Amino acid sequence: METIIFDQQLEQAVEALKQGEVVSFPTETVYGLGANALDESAVKKVFAVKGRPSDNPLIVHVYDFDQVKPFIQTKHPLAEKIVEQFWPGPLTLIFEIKPESLPKVVTGGLSTAAFRMPNHPVTLELLRQAQLPLVGPSANTSGKPSPTSSAHVYHDLKGKIKGIVEGGQSQIGVESTVLDLSNPNLPPMILRPGAITKEMLEATLGLEVLIDQHLVKESETPKAPGMKYKHYSPDTPVMMVAPKDLLHAVRHFGKENYRLGVMATPSQIALIKDQVQTCFAYEDEKVQSAAKGLFSGLRQLDEQSPKLDLILVVTFENKGLGMAYMNRLKKAAAQKIY
Ligand code: TXA
Ligand code: MG
Structure with a gap:
């Protein structure tokens, strides 16, 4: 397959996504590997292309919070406030979802799912035009450093995906904060640190935000399945x-x-x-x-x-x-x- 760089032609990228193809998109954190989150076979291609373990669930990318609401089973009392303050932005939110509302390949069979509204004009436009929620793991070969430019994506995945939407260099450079809001009776908990920091969340919410103990003590098992894998490592020590x-x-x-x-x-x-x-x-x-x-x-x-x-x-x-x-x-x- 020839991998196309979509520069101004968003319609072509949208069409490819609707047809179940895999297309990389830019975000403010790192480039994502996009596919229709409601299309099981499209999502399976994402795992195959990355070489990613299938028990590692994906983030569903949306263009606003209304797009998330139909999936949510129990809304956390702080959800609206957090969304209002930090979306679009580098913050992924975990919610308890309605059974069967997303394919198992997306959630890794969990009863929760991860959602994020990225802060990148091109990708927000792509999401609006597609009118589809898109999965988007980082667009690197599993285990390698995440891609912060279209050239990085091309280096890892050329010939394996339909295309890459050009969006310049990612401004933040590390993946989004993952925040667990799945239990409405518990305070939010950070499962993966990112550019929305514990300090920022606490200042907005006026309460203590928890942190997955595995991030503090290496002996604990991480709550975000992806955190347990070897990551980000080049071949050179x-x-x-x-x-x-x-x-x-x-x-x-x-x-x-x-x-x-x-x-x-x-x-x-x-x-x-x-x-x-x-x-x-x-x-x-x-x-x-x-x-x-x-x-x-x-x-x-x-x-x-x-x-x-x-x-x-x-x-x-x-x-x-x-x-x-x-x-x-x-x-x-x-x-x-x-
Ligand atoms: O910045 C980002 O978040 C980038 C850009 C492209 O948006 N995406 C990204 O996706 O980093 P990925 O798939 O590489 O990381 C998703 C993380 C993993 O650590 C995964 O285990 C965790 O989110 N995750 C996904 N669903 C989860 C769930 N239901 N419960 C707990 N953790 C979850
Ligand atoms: Mg990743």
Whole structure:
């Protein structure tokens, strides 16, 4: 199959989706792999194309909350307030759904499902024109860093999907926060950290938001099935390093004759760049820029030829958006820290 880049031709992308084809769409977090959520065979193609385990449920993408209401069994008392404040945006909400209202392939057989209204004008228009809820896992081969540009999607999935809707670089760069609202009697719980942070939710709601203990203690089993898989890892080994240890680490691996790549902020890169084969500098010192650059940096350094022996990536403080950055980085590094 030839993979088409849909630039201005949204109608063609809509038509392909209606016919049960798989089309990648841009979002503010990462690119998604779209298919009609109500068409079981279309959704099965998504799993096949990604090589994704079938017990890992998908997010249903919508263009407004009204599109979600028919699926919901029990609405959480805070749902409307959260939607009003954070949609469209990088926040996925889990609701208890009406039995059989979505195919089992979408929910992984759970009684709940995940919904999100992405904040990207092109994809909102695509969703409106299609008048279909679309599943949208990140459009990468399962286990690889998520794609933040159409070129990343093309690299992983060319020839395997009908097309990619061009939407520029993803501005946030890490996947949405997943928030569990499935039990109306419990406070919201974060199952996956993202750009809508615990602090932001608590400020809006005026109450404590819970956090899945697995995100704190690695020994717990995650409540979001997807969080248990190896993720985001390039072929080249990745290791975390605290900014204060960066120079020491670079010297250490330099002595061992490692071909080394480093991902860090511009000021950190300035300290070590003479001693490193390949550097990837985030746009500036802020954690927002680190999150935006994380996956594309990992992809870029993984493609060096000859291959690097190790990619060192600087850590950020584990709070706010830093929690999402560190969550993805820990997975990419398989917990290894210098
Ligand atoms: O930013 C994003 O959310 C991107 C863009 C494309 O929208 N999509 C994305 O989808 O990251 P995916 O499939 O890679 O991640 C979905 C996450 C997984 O961790 C999955 O286990 C969790 O959401 N999830 C889905 N349905 C769930 C449910 N019913 N209960 C708990 N977790 C669920
Ligand atoms: Mg993913």
